[in-house]
Amino acid sequence: MSRLSLSLLALCWGTSAVCSAEPVLVQGAGIEVSTRDVQAEVLRMAPEARKSVLGRPESLTQMGTNLYMRRALAAEAERQNLLADPLVAAAVQVARDRVLAEAYLASLEAASKPADAALDAQAMSQYKANPKQFTVPEQVRARHVLVGKGPDARATAEKLLAQLQGGVDFAALAQEHSADTGSASKGGDLGYFPRGRMVPPFDEAVFALQNIGDISGLVESEFGFHIIQLQGKREAGLLPFDEVREGLRRDILAKQAAATRLRAQNKVMESVRTDKAAAEAFAATQR
DSSP states (O other): OHHHHHHHHHHHHHHOOOTTSEEEEETTEEEEEHHHHHHHHHHHHHHHHHHHHTTTTHHHHHHHHHHHHHHHHHHHHHTTTTGSSSHHHHHHHHHHHHHHHHHHHHHHHHHHHOOHHHHHHHHHHHHHHOOOGGEEEEEEEEEEEEOOTTHHHHHHHHHHHHHHHOOOOHHHHHHHOOSHHHHHHTTTTTEEEEEESSOHHHHHHHHHHOOOOOOOOOOOEETTEEEEEEEEEEOOOOOOHHHHHHHHHHHHHHHHHHHHHHHHHHHTTTTOOOHHHHHHHHHHOOO
16 A cells, blocks of 8 residues: 555545445444554555555454454543543644644655656666666576485485486475575575675585586585575676666655655744743753
């Protein structure tokens, strides 16, 4: 969900007639929690975690139940007129200001975002202007199967090597047997990397492989026994633009968003006035 969604949710919050069709997940005692409420709550999470939460019914139910409890307690606080407490009222105001300020800044970001063609042109300009930034040393791409340490580790690794030499699919075997959980789910794929990135025995073995598809013998390192398959070679030189395009686009957007926010913040601060005497007097009462 994008930052713009925050401003849309804020608008939706104040226009129930437009958003009344939202499915209700949890309800009781005159209180309802809708999918819109859950979407608003998910905005507090890291972007990469949002989809997994919204796509799992059990997570939606748990989050909806938590929101229901919070809303029910808030309703009880209102019935007891706790908003009359100046500190409570001030805290509510601070929370409201925070949400609306973020919504406003997000709307400015969205409005200032360049079109795709312009963004690509900026990315290409940076790519051409900074060739050293995108120059890489010799690299290889490889898969591996890792058999961890143990009394039977070598025997297990030898059996797996025999299967691979007999034509068993390397990616499938790595996914099933590799102790390197970070790469096993990707069929053992480690992507491209230069010399010196891996532990020395691995590094020496993988750069000694000559042809795409070649498989090493057993390579012992501090982690156990590796079986390595060469997937690709890349000579030292300039990375293709297509490989760095998305990273450049993200950097440009992040810098432009930060600049947009800073301009907005500076603008509202142009007329700010501070009362040093009031601050000093209050601080004195808290000592």
